Amino acid sequence: MLRHASKMILGQGLRSPPTRAVAVGAGTPRMYHERVVDHYNNPRNVGSFDKNDPNVGTGLVGAPACGDVMKLQIRVDDDTGKIVDACFKTFGCGSAIASSSVATEWVKGKQTEEVLTIKNTEIAKHLSLPPVKLHCSMLAEDAIKAAVKDYESKRAKSNASEEAAPVEKAADA
Amino acid sequence: MWKKKLYSSTTLLTILLRTRKIPKIHSPNSVSHKNITLLDPLLQTSASFSSSSSSSPFVEIEGLSFPTVGGIFFGGPTFHRENVNLFTKKKNSFCSESKSAKKLQCWNCDATADGTTPFLVCQSCRSVQAVNHSINYFQILGVERKYNIEVEKLEGKYKNWQKKLHPDLVHSKSQREREYAAEQSARVINAYRTLTDPLSRAIYILKLENVVVDEEERITDPELLAEIMELREAVEEAEGNQALNQIKAQIQDKMQYWCKSFEDAFLNKKYEDAIASIQRMTYYKRANEEIIKKL
Numbered sequence: 001m002l003r004h005a006s007k008m009i010l011g012q013g014l015r016s017p018p019t020r021a022v023a024v025g026a027g028t029p030r031m032y033h034e035r036v037v038d039h040y041n042n043p044r045n046v047g048s049f050d051k052n053d054p055n056v057g058t059g060l061v062g063a064p065a066c067g068d069v070m071k072l073q074i075r076v077d078d079d080t081g082k083i084v085d086a087c088f089k090t091f092g093c094g095s096a097i098a099s100s101s102v103a104t105e106w107v108k109g110k111q112t113e114e115v116l117t118i119k120n121t122e123i124a125k126h127l128s129l130p131p132v133k134l135h136c137s138m139l140a141e142d143a144i145k146a147a148v149k150d151y152e153s154k155r156a157k158s159n160a161s162e163e164a165a166p167v168e169k170a171a172d173a
Numbered sequence: 174m175w176k177k178k179l180y181s182s183t184t185l186l187t188i189l190l191r192t193r194k195i196p197k198i199h200s201p202n203s204v205s206h207k208n209i210t211l212l213d214p215l216l217q218t219s220a221s222f223s224s225s226s227s228s229s230p231f232v233e234i235e236g237l238s239f240p241t242v243g244g245i246f247f248g249g250p251t252f253h254r255e256n257v258n259l260f261t262k263k264k265n266s267f268c269s270e271s272k273s274a275k276k277l278q279c280w281n282c283d284a285t286a287d288g289t290t291p292f293l294v295c296q297s298c299r300s301v302q303a304v305n306h307s308i309n310y311f312q313i314l315g316v317e318r319k320y321n322i323e324v325e326k327l328e329g330k331y332k333n334w335q336k337k338l339h340p341d342l343v344h345s346k347s348q349r350e351r352e353y354a355a356e357q358s359a360r361v362i363n364a365y366r367t368l369t370d371p372l373s374r375a376i377y378i379l380k381l382e383n384v385v386v387d388e389e390e391r392i393t394d395p396e397l398l399a400e401i402m403e404l405r406e407a408v409e410e411a412e413g414n415q416a417l418n419q420i421k422a423q424i425q426d427k428m429q430y431w432c433k434s435f436e437d438a439f440l441n442k443k444y445e446d447a448i449a450s451i452q453r454m455t456y457y458k459r460a461n462e463e464i465i466k467k468l
Contacts, residue, residue, distance in 0.1 A: 060398045064452035065388045067459035069401050091405040091459075135389040142391055 032094050033128040039098035044105060047087040049073045054158055057151025059143040063135060068092030070100050072143035074107060074115075076151050083107050083115065088143075095133040099123050099140035112148050277305070280349075290315075293357050294337045300346075301338045301353040309381060310364035320378055320436045324369055331365040371432050372454045375439075379451070384444045386451055401456045408463050421464050424457050431457070 032040075048071075049056045055075050062069040068091065075085040086104040090097045102123050107115045120137035123129075129137055277286035279295035279302065286292040291308045294301055311318040314330045335358065336342075343354040367373045376386055392398070404420070411417050431453045438446035 060393065060395060060402065062392050062394075062398045062401065062456075063390070064392055064455055065386060065390060067455045069398055069405065069456070071402060089402070089406075091402070091463075135391070138389070139391055142393070146393060 035127050036094050036098040036129075039101040039127075040094045043097070044101055045087045046089060046101075048089060049075055049085075049087060054078075054154055055151075057147040057149070057154065059146030059148075059150060061139055061142045061146055063092070063096075063139050066092065066135075068096045068136070068139065070096060070139050070143050072100055072103060072140070072147050074112075074147045074151060076112060078155075081111050081113075083110055083112060093133070093136065095127065095129055095136040096139060098127050099129075099136045100143060102126060103140040103144050107144060112151065115144055116148060118144055277302075293334065293361070299337070301343060301350055301357055303353050304356045304360050310367055310377060313361060313364045314368060316368070318378070318381070320375065320439055322368065322374075327365060327369055331361060334361045371428070372451065372458055375432075375435050375447070375451050375454065378439065379444065379447060382444070384448070386448055392452070397453070397456075401460070404456075404460050405463065408460055408467070411467070414468055417464050417468055421461065424461050424464070428454060428457050428461075 049058075051058045051073070053075075055078060057074045057076060059072045060070070070088070070090040070092065072088045073086065074083045076082065077084050086107050088100040088104045090100045103118070106118055106123075118141060120134070120141040123140055124134055124137040127137070277292045278284070279286075279298060279300060281300035282295060282298040284295055284297040287296060290296075291312050292302055292305065293308075293313070309318070311322075313334070314327050316322045316326065316330075338354050338357045338361070340351060340354045340358055343351050346354075367377050379386065404424075407420055408417070411420060431450045435447055435450035435454070438444070438450060
């Protein structure tokens with residue numbers, strides 16, 4: 001406690017939480033798991049699809065307490081219902097980026113119904129996320145569900161009417 | 174938690190009953206609406222007394238009457254004043270220093286706090302006092318408890334406090350005082366930092382009203398998220414300091430707008446709106462941090 005207090009006084013400040021995407025070399029006691037670092041250094045599936053494309057479902061979720069925002073997009077084959085491609089864009093900590101990256105990897109090649117069963121606990125386990133970062137994996141799970149929901153509602157709309165359906169985002173998780 | 178608190182009182186009991194055989198303690202007033210059972214592991218005695226105000230103020234222990242206050246037996250002359258708080262205030266946090274709201278006393282010279290300034294340092298002997306969490310940050314820095322405070326005034330008060338309780342000033346004093354100085358100083362620093370930054374001030378002032386911003390909440394508001402997404406992308410793609418500064422200025426404007434919005438919501442006790450404002454401010458703050466990193 002004394003040391004903690006003196007650290008504060010010396011201005012070594014603990015103000016900003018160690019959640020910024022900093023490579024492990026910073027030497028902080030809280031380390032990112034190597035898988036997280038890998039996803040951060042070698043990002044896979046970063047990018048954007050055209051959200052007006054009827055085959056694309058876009059899931060946009062955010063964690064306001066930490067200022068994270070995550071976008072996950074899936075491209076679905078209409079005939080088979082299989083997710084043929086996925087991409088993501090996440091602004092947030094390393095764990096959030098890695099979680100969404102893992103999510104895009106896992107949804108590829110699966111059916112839309114199937115990916116709804118992906119649980120945040122699986123993502124968290126895969127990345128060895130510490131308890132304080134579990135909400136990042138929750139965010140990724142939410143993003144997957146939101147993307148599927150968006151795609152489904154687009155399909156429903158285009159089936160219902162002839163006109164081009166506007167993109168409808170899920171209003172609640 | 175009850176048992177833990179009561180245990181410290183049982184040690185008094187044990188002192189008093191040390192030479193006695195295991196007594197059965199009966200309260201003369203057995204009719205009560207609340208009963209506290211005291212378990213003393215040393216004596217394996219159980220004493221039960223009523224916590225309601227009993228007409229008979231005495232508890233009988235082996236034929237001896239002991240005075241009680243509010244039906245609760247405190248012990249004899251060795252009774253320490255702090256224990257009043259254990260029984261009279263339910264949610265009082267137990268601390269080695271007296272936390273009674275009525276009288277704050279210096280641990281060193283027993284002078285009472287005069288109540289004009291927050292009791293961080295004794296006026297008479299200048300000893301640093303233990304941290305008292307019931308003194309909030311606004312009180313420490315001597316500003317009104319409202320959102321729209323004058324930030325310039327904070328620095329002066331902060332420095333004044335540090336002149337009195339910085340750990341460097343007490344390095345020749347007792348271990349106890351050095352610890353107090355370290356904790357007290359850290360608390361003052363926290364107070365200063367929390368109140369100078371508009372966002373942390375907003376979160377803190379809500380916390381004082383017992384409205385806590387949920388750390389793990391997730392949102393799917395498409396408009397807000399799309400806006401933030403675009404903002405962050407713009408920051409990422411911006412080339413050159415001019416472009417970045419432009420975006421920074423835009424963010425400043427938005428921050429001011431939402432600070433005002435928070436204040437209005439807070440004053441009208443519309444805490445949902447207040448939290449929404451805080452969320453916005455958090456997002457803008459993050460974007461701002463990214464810009465600063467790039468600059």
